[in-house]
Amino acid sequence: MRAPRHHLGEMVSSVLGSLFRKPATIRYPYAPFKMPDRFRGPPKWESDKCIGCKLCSRDCPSQAITITKVGEKRFDQTVDLGKCVFCGQCAETCPRKVITMTPDFELAQIDKQNLKITYHASPAPAAPAPQPAAAPEPAKGAGEPTV
Numbered sequence: 128m129r130a131p132r133h134h135l136g137e138m139v140s141s142v143l144g145s146l147f148r149k150p151a152t153i154r155y156p157y158a159p160f161k162m163p164d165r166f167r168g169p170p171k172w173e174s175d176k177c178i179g180c181k182l183c184s185r186d187c188p189s190q191a192i193t194i195t196k197v198g199e200k201r202f203d204q205t206v207d208l209g210k211c212v213f214c215g216q217c218a219e220t221c222p223r224k225v226i227t228m229t230p231d232f233e234l235a236q237i238d239k240q241n242l243k244i245t246y247h248a249s250p251a252p253a254a255p256a257p258q259p260a261a262a263p264e265p266a267k268g269a270g271e272p273t274v
């Protein structure tokens with residue numbers, strides 16, 4: 128059956144129009160893709176600002192966060208992205224604003240252990256070197272000529 132002539136004309140003009148229009152699809156994964164500004168991906172920690180209060184861990188609805196003391200006022204933070212639901216509650220709760228939600232979305236892993244991400248506190252600054260002991264003061268009269 129032949130297409131009616133007026134439909135054929137519409138089809139041809141639509142095809143020709145598409146040749147000069149921007150494609151509606153994107154080239155991902157061959158070209159990078161940026162998520163919208165308010166997209167919530169995995170949380171990320173600035174470890175050295177953490178005071179170890181554990182409020183983020185307490186408020187996390189998925190129990191995905193572990194805070195570990197690793198030294199004097201130093202804490203590591205571990206998040207299990209296999210449990211995280213990207214709700215952003217931890218970032219809301221943290222009193223030190225240590226946590227930000229990232230726009231990352233390529234999270235697939237073969238081994239689910241790789242979904243546990245730990246942010247490490249930097250090592251504590253070295254203790255100041257001990258000062259050398261002061262030389263003893265000469266006893267009174269010492270060094271004076273004797274008669």
Ligand code: SF4
Pocket residue numbers: 170186187188189190191192206210211212213214215216217218
């Ligand atoms: S984003 Fe939500 S689920 Fe994920 S670690 Fe933070 S509080 Fe837990």
Ligand code: SF4
Pocket residue numbers: 172176177178179180181182183184194204220221222223224225226
């Ligand atoms: S709420 Fe903030 S300061 Fe407290 S343990 Fe979590 S990341 Fe650290």
